[in-house]
Amino acid sequence: MRAHGYAPSLRVRRPIWFRVRLADTLPHVPRSLTTRVSGWYAGFGRLGHFLADMARGLRDVHTWPAQTVAQLLRIGVNSVPIALFVAAFTGVVLALQASYTFTGAVPLYFVGTLVGKTIMLELGPVLTGLVLAGRVGANTAAELGTMRVTEQVDALETLAYDPFAYLVIPRVVASTVMFPVVVALAMAMGVLTGLVTAVNLLDLSTVEFVRGLKLFYQFKDIWFGLVKSMSFGFAIGVVGCMKGLAVRRGAQEVGRATTDAVVLGAKLILVLDAVWAVLLL
Amino acid sequence: MKRRDEVVVGATIVVALAVIIVAALWLSEAELGRGGTIHVARFRTVGGLGVGDPVVLSGVRVGRVAGIRLGERNWVEAELQVYRDVTLPSNPAVIAASASFFGEWQAGIISLDQPPDDPKVRRDLDEALAAADDAWPGAALPDIGQLTAQAGRIARDITLVSSRVQEAFDSTAVRALQQSIRNFGRVADRIAEFTEQQTNLLGAVGQRLEQGSDVLHDAALSLQTSLARIDSATNQGELESILENTQEASGYMRDATRRFSELIDVAHENQESIVRVLQAADSIMTRIQNRSGTLGMLVGDSTLYIETIQAVIQLRTLLADIQANPRKYFKFSVF
Structure with a gap:
């Protein structure tokens, strides 16, 4: 059993600044706060090591590409129905709420504008990301955590397989590649259901909706x-794998790791959403 | 199983890519098949015009704004992609203006031969035209915000004027106004009387005009009847016959004229001999009148006339004697 959750990190000698405890450097700060801050500090350090190990595993091109197709199917294709379901009802609600908001003040063809802009810019990626954070992040964390508990990861190492090349990289690559695919289909579904709602439930024609959309x-x-x-997708894949491989013992820790993966994945999605908005909009 | 997974994953990715590409092209109205020609328009400011906004000609979309960039000397250059099959004005200019109250902008292509009425826009177009080489001159109309601000200033001015009017409108002014209104009422009454008189006059004139109109109507009917007859004559071929007869008579006239001309020519030729005859006759008559020559002497001397008469008498006597006594003068013998 490894002390830090995943074996490759033990082989790296950490720098001196990594080993200094925050509470030792700031003696007058309350201990709970220093503990929490040092936890974040350690978390970033683990993340850095995890990414470094993952980058090293990328060189094992004989292992991870073969495993990636199966993960593309599990993470991407199998997530399409739930993503389309969420997007469909998002489009319906958006169209109805937009018409409710615009009544008497703004022309109704702006329903198309609002539905299109909102689905494409925000709700499509974010809602799909949150849904997949639950489905993919939890699945990955639980699967890898169970493998860790049942020592299957150790068995891979014994068989000279790099766990990162065999388990982590295919999942991260699959989630990174397939998230845009799923989101693209979700966008199309959201706009389509918005159009159907606007035409059938609102006093709006297809031409007007498309005009607003364009x-x-x-x-x-x-x-x-x-x-x-x-x-x-990249964040959810990394978080799921990281939390799963961090499990040390027992089913309880697997459950906690799964929950942590979902929660942290959702938080990261919102943070990244804000970061991209600042950087690109 | 693995092969099937690959196919499913590949199909999903391809479908998603197709959806994205088609949606992007459709939403951006890329018009891949039609292409377009890029024209550059030069503005001092483009207002709210942005990339992707429509380019319209006479209200019809003929392209899109492909790009906007800052040029030299603070000019703004807008690239307009205009569809190839569009016939542009010979002297084009571009007006950037709001397309609606909700922030939509468009670039309208106009002809400089029919410039807009707004003097500021004209000035901007002239300035851009003077500065441009190959670029079209452009001008931007004020956006809704500027118009709203202007309207707000006007509203404040109206409010100020109203308050001042309210201050100046005291009881004296009210009485003056009432008096003015009464005067105005009297003037209105007089105008009403005058109007009534003029109305009566106009009624009489109108009645006469109506009579004249009736006469004109009758004349028109007569003319219509005449035209109908002419039309009828034309339809029955009589007019054509008349024209043919006229044409034939014209031929005869032309022939007679030709013959008369020939006759004139002959008379002209005989004129000289006639003149000579007349001159000779005149000479003879002159000599007779002057009693010169034989005839003159005969005319001037009665003796010859008397002797001639006597000779005639004697001749008749001789003839009578010959008839009475032929053997006296003629003698016939056979052997």
């Missing part, structure tokens, strides 16, 4: 959402 459209609206979703 009104302020920029190509950036699409690629911005796809770039965001790619970063979400």
